[in-house]
Amino acid sequence: MTTPWLSKFFPPEVFACVTNRSINFALPKKGKPFGQKQKRFLSSLFSKTDVPIINVRQVHGRRIVTATPRYLKKGKIVEADGVITNVLNLPIAVRTADCLSVFIFDPKKKAIGLVHAGWKGTKKKIVPHAVRLMQRKFGSRLKDLKIAFGPSIRPCCYQVGKDFQKYFPKDVVHKPSGLCLDLPLANQRQLTALGISKKNIFDCELCTFCGPGFFSFRREGEKAGRMISLLMLRG
Ligand SMILES: [Zn+2]
Secondary structure: OOOHHHHHHOOOOEEEEEOOOOOOOOOOOOOOOOOHHHHHHHHHHHOOOOOOOEOOEOOOOOOOEEOOHHHHHHOOOOEOOEEEEOOOOOOEEEEEOOOEEEEEEEOOOOEEEEEEEOHHHHHOOHHHHHHHHHHHHHOOOHHHOEEEEOOEOOOOOOEEOOOHHHHOOOOEEEEOOEEEEOHHHHHHHHHHHHOOOHHHEEEOOOEOOOOOOOOOHHHHHHHOOOEEEEEEEOO
């Protein structure tokens, strides 16, 4: 599984990918983070068995976990919507089906972050929060960061209620059929407002609702599967 647009944007020292509908990566309600089929997929992806991966139980909040070897030892899956780390060869993961996955890489301090940003997380400014945490914990500088947006539902398909005009006044699109939210644009604006240059932000521009090969919560409802986004610094 390769995601060419991610491997093109990031240098070879970064491993980054997003899966598609060929495998459902929904996090089991209880117990282990991966089922047998998912484990086999990951083993072939990383060419080794039992790859330790940092997982979170996503709750559309604002909490970001800092993954350390000690954190990994605890083996617990905590409720959070993003992970940052500077540990080499330690993959971090978020799962999506319409929400945006945001990949952050600091080539100078050798640190990464991966965030799950739906409209609720975006309203809570979770991505700028992750960036500030990387500044605080790893000494990251805004001008060094490279940020990529994964597939998500987009303004072509993301019809929302009137309330969203209040939440995202600059990121809603008015159409004859109603209001649509531009979720990636909302996140991009939050990042540029923080001081990150637009040229350091890459958007794959893929829509999970109308594009082929993705799971979409809007389209499929509760039974929708999940794509997994993975990010790792190679040692
Ligand atoms: Zn669409």
